Amino acid sequence: MLADLAAKAAHLLPPEAAHVATVRALSKALGVPAKPPAFPTNIAAVLPKSGLKLASPVGLAAGFDKNCEAPEAMARFGFGFVECGTVTPKPQPGNPKPRVFRLTEDRAVINRMGFNNFGLEFFVRRLAKYSHLVPIGANVGANKDSEDRIADYVTGINAVAPYADYITINISSPNTPGLRGLQDKASLAALLSRCADADRKAKPVFLKVAPDLDAEAVSDICGVVKAEGAWLAGLIISNTTLARPESLKSAERGEAGGLSGAPLFHPSTEVLRLFARQLGGAFDLIGAGGIASGADAYAKIRAGANAVQLYSMMVYEGPGLALRVARELSHCLEKDGLATLFEAVSKDL
Numbered sequence: 001m002l003a004d005l006a007a008k009a010a011h012l013l014p015p016e017a018a019h020v021a022t023v024r025a026l027s028k029a030l031g032v033p034a035k036p037p038a039f040p041t042n043i044a045a046v047l048p049k050s051g052l053k054l055a056s057p058v059g060l061a062a063g064f065d066k067n068c069e070a071p072e073a074m075a076r077f078g079f080g081f082v083e084c085g086t087v088t089p090k091p092q093p094g095n096p097k098p099r100v101f102r103l104t105e106d107r108a109v110i111n112r113m114g115f116n117n118f119g120l121e122f123f124v125r126r127l128a129k130y131s132h133l134v135p136i137g138a139n140v141g142a143n144k145d146s147e148d149r150i151a152d153y154v155t156g157i158n159a160v161a162p163y164a165d166y167i168t169i170n171i172s173s174p175n176t177p178g179l180r181g182l183q184d185k186a187s188l189a190a191l192l193s194r195c196a197d198a199d200r201k202a203k204p205v206f207l208k209v210a211p212d213l214d215a216e217a218v219s220d221i222c223g224v225v226k227a228e229g230a231w232l233a234g235l236i237i238s239n240t241t242l243a244r245p246e247s248l249k250s251a252e253r254g255e256a257g258g259l260s261g262a263p264l265f266h267p268s269t270e271v272l273r274l275f276a277r278q279l280g281g282a283f284d285l286i287g288a289g290g291i292a293s294g295a296d297a298y299a300k301i302r303a304g305a306n307a308v309q310l311y312s313m314m315v316y317e318g319p320g321l322a323l324r325v326a327r328e329l330s331h332c333l334e335k336d337g338l339a340t341l342f343e344a345v346s347k348d349l
């Protein structure tokens with residue numbers, strides 16, 4: 001409650017300054033309750049292929065804690081798992097500021113951060129100290145000026161694998177020029193075949209994709225994933241979108257970058273459904289994009305997700321959103337007479 005009020009008060013600051021102040025305060029665990037919350041038992045999830053056991057299927061999406069500074073605090077706010085990063089091998093400053101914008105009227109965010117982060121060395125030092133209150137994911141990326149981007153992913157996987165509970169290969173940021181090109185058939189095949197040789201220490205690895213994919217592109221990715229990525233645990237669907245729906249009202253809608261929050265909910269859920277139809281239970285799917293309620297999380301789970309992640313709506317609602325979504329999700333299951341989350345997965349395919 002207090003944290004949610006603080007989150008709202010942070011809106012008096014420009015978005016990035018508010019974010020930096022929040023993560024810094026959280027890293028010192030200011031005002032954070034001592035224990036992780038108890039979840040309703042009917043929402044406990046096991047992701048079949050990755051073997052991840054989650055007390056709550058509601059996770060924190062990447063980008064909030066890029067340098068792995070506050071994972072314990074986020075676990076205590078009620079996230080069932082937390083994903084830190086994106087981290088790149090070398091530190092990099094990202095794009096010039098301002099680079100993150102609140103679209104308050106649209107309950108959305110546009111960001112063009114450009115993988116600003118302190119680099120792998122800093123990240124791994126923090127990750128190694130994490131107390132594993134809930135499972136932690138390490139999301140790895142490539143440096144903007146890298147001559148061999150695939151090598152950056154291999155370096156990232158090797159470095160985080162000893163300490164992370166799962167790893168995410170992020171090829172879907174719209175803010176590193178050319179990065180999304182790694183989703184093309186030939187590039188994705190090369191990426192997956194080289195990453196297969198990384199030393200992942202038997203940790204589950206997820207591939208994070210963009211929402212801006214038509215049915216043919218989804219089909220192509222599924223084909224490559226089945227052929228070259230059988231070793232993957234699953235996919236995270238999705239990152240931010242380059243689309244600008246007509247419905248956007250805020251003055252900032254013309255800013256360049258990736259759009260997230262409420263307007264991303266529908267398109268990201270439909271892309272998730274396309275992936276779920278083709279990958280049919282062989283891979284774990286984590287749904288992200290615009291989740292603001294238990295009903296939103298439930299819709300993603302019924303569309304094929306085994307778990308979900310959120311970030312942007314927390315900007316408006318505060319970190320208490322994680323627990324609220326989990327509790328509402330439990331009510332959704334009860335209302336439909338489902339005893340466990342597992343029974344809801346893919347019901348709407």
Ligand SMILES: Cc1cc2nc3c(=O)[nH]c(=O)nc-3n(C[C@H](O)[C@H](O)[C@H](O)COP(=O)(O)O)c2cc1C
Nearest residue numbers: 061062063086111238239260261289290310311312
């Ligand atoms: C400010 C900001 C920074 C982000 N940075 C990253 C990132 O570094 N790596 C990544 O994989 N996703 C990043 N994302 C995308 C989120 O993880 C998530 O996939 C997306 O925003 C959709 O979920 P949401 O609508 O709940 O935010 C970022 C999102 C925002 C708003």
